[in-house]
Amino acid sequence: MGSKVVDKDTQLIHRVRDGDMQAFRTLVDLYKDKSLSLAMSILKDKPLAEDVLQEAFIKVYQNIEKFKFKSKFSTWLYRIVVNTSYNQLKKKKRTFPLSEDDYTFEPLAENNVGLSLKHNDQKEFIQKAMARIRPDEALTLRLFYLCEMNLKEVEDVTKFSASKIRVDLYRGRKNLEEQLQKLLGKHIDDLL
Amino acid sequence: MKDENIKNIVEQSEVKTSYEFTDNLIAEIENGMQKNAQVAFWTMPKIAIGFVAVAILSGVLGSLLLPSSFTGATIIPIVWSFLLLIGLNHLLALHKCQSILEMNHKGMTPTKETLQL
Numbered sequence: 001m002g003s004k005v006v007d008k009d010t011q012l013i014h015r016v017r018d019g020d021m022q023a024f025r026t027l028v029d030l031y032k033d034k035s036l037s038l039a040m041s042i043l044k045d046k047p048l049a050e051d052v053l054q055e056a057f058i059k060v061y062q063n064i065e066k067f068k069f070k071s072k073f074s075t076w077l078y079r080i081v082v083n084t085s086y087n088q089l090k091k092k093k094r095t096f097p098l099s100e101d102d103y104t105f106e107p108l109a110e111n112n113v114g115l116s117l118k119h120n121d122q123k124e125f126i127q128k129a130m131a132r133i134r135p136d137e138a139l140t141l142r143l144f145y146l147c148e149m150n151l152k153e154v155e156d157v158t159k160f161s162a163s164k165i166r167v168d169l170y171r172g173r174k175n176l177e178e179q180l181q182k183l184l185g186k187h188i189d190d191l192l
Numbered sequence: 193m194k195d196e197n198i199k200n201i202v203e204q205s206e207v208k209t210s211y212e213f214t215d216n217l218i219a220e221i222e223n224g225m226q227k228n229a230q231v232a233f234w235t236m237p238k239i240a241i242g243f244v245a246v247a248i249l250s251g252v253l254g255s256l257l258l259p260s261s262f263t264g265a266t267i268i269p270i271v272w273s274f275l276l277l278i279g280l281n282h283l284l285a286l287h288k289c290q291s292i293l294e295m296n297h298k299g300m301t302p303t304k305e306t307l308q309l
Contacts, residue, residue: 021218021221021222024218025214025218028214028217028218029214032209032213032214032246033206033207033208033209034206036207036208036209037205037206037207040207045206049207050209050210053209054216054217054220057217058217058220058221058224061221082259091198105291120205123204123205126201126202126204126205127205127207129205130202130205130228141198141202142202142205145199145202145203145204146203146206159279170204173193173198176198176201176202177193177198180201
């Protein structure tokens, strides 16, 4: 499965190098959601994260000739996305947490005990919880679980040390659970 | 919480891009390619070739057209300065065009400072 994805990426990259814009479109469609999730881990602001993602994909297009196939395309792409996001974060000097909406978010009302969480948008709660944990922790969690990267690949993308990645993963899991507990209370069991 | 539960939860945290994201991105790349084709600065080899060509041409023209009393006189640095100023003016004009194009591309109105460059 993994090697099939790599083969498909390789073919697409060769087509992009030959000037095939449709191949680039396919490449973007394959990776845009995971890449946006990584940018969101750092920036906590969707419009800003989309702008950064656009900038990152433009860099990928302009530098596709420089990709040497020494790593997976996804590792190279995510490295560019993460770098561009951290640069943007420095520029804007944004503090964490960012969105005013995060402060005003209402926990699930206790009088809805009879309602299953399935009636609410689970994803929304999870994304809110992810937005409330530190950027490095959210990024590491998403690279490890969402992008299914191993520790070495996470290290290649983030340039964090292996020990920091382990600590971020541990704290990230703990903080995510805490935030979900705060948001959902006893409804947290509906997620499991 | 078990590792598999965390994995399941984090997988649900994927954020979807807006519907028109890919179209906007492709349009942005194509516009950029068009803009680069419209205005291009000289590359270093071109500048080097131009420099040598101007040196030879000015030497030949100087020896043919200038009276012998001027040869090796103060007129030479003046001519060179004049040529350099023309070159700089050309680069600034290109830069101005590029700035205006970039601003138009972003839907912004060029400022007075940009137009004065």
